[in-house]
Amino acid sequence: MKDHQTVFVEFLQGRGLKYTRNRKIILDIVFGLHEHFDAEQLYDLARKETRAMSRATVYRTIPLLCEAGLLQQSVRSSARDTFEHIYGHPKHIHWVCTRCGAVIETDLAEVMAVLKQEAKRIGFSADEIKFNVVGKCWKCGSIENE
Amino acid sequence: MKDHQTVFVEFLQGRGLKYTRNRKIILDIVFGLHEHFDAEQLYDLARKETRAMSRATVYRTIPLLCEAGLLQQSVRSSARDTFEHIYGHPKHIHWVCTRCGAVIETDLAEVMAVLKQEAKRIGFSADEIKFNVVGKCWKCGSIENE
């Protein structure tokens, strides 16, 4: 499997775009993070790497990473769009707690079989899967009943 | 099964809120629509019913309907938050086409068994299920290859 840098470089080349210093910084942060993040958090982290980084660049790089299949928009748990890197990650279900904001992930493998069959039936070619369940986690569910 | 009006009225009463003319208009439109919609579309439709309807009222009523379990936020296919009524509707998967914007719905019943088991295992009490698959519908998938 290609590493994420190779994927991004090849994607950029295919479009006549350049693998710049700033894009490299952003890519590294995205794949160094193992949680969901929003553009502002990404900007803050990138800013620690270099002063020469603007919000505009971050906002412009995010869609490129998405189109390259490296990043995808995730559950929106705040006012801001949130993202997570997906390359090399098994598909999963997000369980979003409305009380504490926790996002638990579980495997999607069992569901995939049903999904593939369905996709075939309706002739849909899937790029991204977003499976979110909203409710209360075990901690918050019990607090509710106190 | 209670009708959606009863559910809303009881929800409002339980909170010491009132079932007003404007809230009734909005509720009726929401359950008259059988597609996804955003706040602006809802406002336009409500405005046709009465001149005495502001965006603020629409924006303030939407979260009430969500909390009452009548409405839920859906796939965001534009810049605006989109919604769909859910009361009395079987759970479904959304297949969102990135090219033409079509949203196809299919049944979620087969997946539910797996999901319930998983919820039990992690102790999660689910309120809403959002299962979206993003990709290309059969029409747009074939255009791509021309």
Next chain:
DNA sequence: ATATAAATTGCGACTCAATCTCAATATATG
């Protein structure tokens, strides 16, 4: 009916995430 208290409303100002413009700068290629 009428009075009273409380919730609701429209208006328009406001917030803030996200986008756009444009001149200056960085990058790839011959």
Next chain:
DNA sequence: CATATATTGAGATTGAGTCGCAATTTATAT
């Protein structure tokens, strides 16, 4: 190294969504 093209930061702009407030509507008790 020269040229063409892509990228960048700064700050202006957009636009969905929220908020404050005075006027109005609604529910309840009298």
